[in-house]
Amino acid sequence: MRVIVIGGGVAGAAGAVALRRIGAEVTVYEAYADPAGRVGSFLSLAANGLRGLDALGCLETVGRAGFTVPRQRLWAETGKLLGDMPRGRPAGDTLMSVTLMRGRLVEALRGEAVRAGARLVTGQRLVDAVTEGPTVRAEFDSGLTAEADLLVGADGIWSATRRILDPASAEPRYAGLYSASGVARGVDVEPGTFNMVFGRNGAFIYLATPDGAVWWAAQVASPRPPDPASIDLDLVKGLYRREQMPAAVLAGATEWHRPTLMHVLPEVPVWRDDRTVLVGDSGHPVGAGQGASMAIEDAVVLARALQETDVPAALAVYEQKRRARIAKMVKSASANRDAKTAGPVARRVRNLIMPTAMKLFYERGTSWLYTHDVTAGWQHSGDHVPSQR
Incomplete structure (x- = not known):
């Protein structure tokens, strides 16, 4: 074939x-x-x-x-911990997210x-x-x-x-978000944890790498699509100046990747x-x-x-x-x-409800995603299977 x-x-x-x-x-x-x-x-x-x-x-x-990144933590814009769970897997799965x-x-x-x-x-x-x-x-x-x-x-x-x-x-079509990312150094971030902060102007993700750097990505809410050329590090720093850890990570930024507009279909x-x-x-x-x-x-x-x-x-x-x-x-x-x-009211409701909801429902609500196995019956040897078509 x-x-x-x-x-x-x-x-x-x-x-x-x-x-x-x-x-x-x-x-x-x-x-x-x-x-x-x-x-x-x-x-x-x-x-x-x-x-x-x-x-x-x-x-x-x-x-x-x-x-590998074994754990994930979700944070409110105030610094409140909203959830702490295994990253991209059920609790008993030893296959760690990469x-x-x-x-x-x-x-x-x-x-x-x-x-x-x-x-x-x-x-x-x-x-x-x-x-x-x-x-x-x-x-x-x-x-x-x-x-x-x-x-x-x-x-x-x-x-x-x-x-x-x-x-x-x-x-x-434009999804109402754009992404800017880069690398920071000199910031104390616990290894092995994927952190997401639900900031006032969008989500901010950061995690430590094995060499001591911090990879970060800002997913900024913007109702109208901006010109990517107009987005720079100073702009992103201003948007996250009120969130403690995002501000600290951005202050240590040493690399800047080209911003991209996020789209949905x-x-x-x-x-x-x-x-x-x-x-x-x-x-x-x-x-x-x-x-x-x-x-x-x-x-x-x-x-x-x-x-x-x-x-x-x-x-x-x-x-x-x-x-x-x-x-x-x-x-x-x-x-x-x-x-x-989320707007201010939705953020307050989320910050109140999410910690309990994550403890009670997160694993049950994501098991369909992470436990799905498309490999049943697949040959794991390195040999090719001859095609007759």
């Missing part, structure tokens, strides 16, 4: 690894060259995403690119895909895809064309594949046709720290479905297995965003 993967980010690289594991001939077409090192901001992989990486044989490689720079995750997964035998072609942007019987032909802006049995659209929230599948599909009605399918943010950007983990889950489910039946039927199985879980995740992410943009 020949597969074209559009996009070499987390979804595309994980998909390439999974598809090579079932013996597919995989070529990844990506607009950008391989990222390396500390590119962009950081992300975390929860237990469900880590089990997916384990199924793909990538868990150890990705683990070396980041560090935090790493996004570029390092992509770098690790692309390396695994290439080692598994996938071909990576950079500098190519998809402009059209046409299904002709049992094959699909992809056309790129360079004039290059390629044919395959399956095209996997892993090209993110601004997906060209999604627009080709359904020209009427909605476009992303309405439900995508068309995920597939008989030869093309969307995975990751191209079909369902979820947020709430689960984007990478959900993309990895997608990769495992798609490959397993293709291992069991022909391409059109497998794509239907993939959609059937993923739709309900993704819809529940999107709903949870929406509540997460609302908490970050």
